Amino acid sequence: MPVRGIRGATTVARNDARAIYDATVELLSTIVRLNGVRAEDAGYIWFTVTDDLNAAFPADAARAGLGWTEVPLICGREIPVPGALQKCVRVLIAWNTPKTQRDVRHVFLHGARVLRPSWAVDLPGDAPLGVP
DSSP states (O other): OOOEEEEEEEEEESSSSHHHHHHHHHHHHHHHHOOHHHHGEEEEEEEEETTOOSSOHHHHHHIIHHHOOOOOOEEOOOOTTTOOOSEEEEEEEEESSSSOOOOOOOOGGGGGTTGGGEEEEEOTOOTTTTTT
């Protein structure tokens, strides 16, 4: 079975363990809902966070929030490029699926929608892209 990558990102309101956990669960739940990902089909998940987020590991949300205790998970720091989006959690899921890469739905939520507008998912309360 082919391995496909699913990308996603979201922003967090503040550097707080609960905020990081909730945002990560929302991101992963949206990826699952749009793609039908099952834990047993995930090869691994790699999370990164920006330098301003250090209150919690996003991987904890996958384990506790989704019950993905058998999936290999790892967290790392995003490259601190000047002017880059802050308070951002990013994810890359290696997914074993017969779907083509073209059929995979990537998920960029909230403030992270500006990173990949074509992969943006609008949720209730989000301002339209391009509007401050």
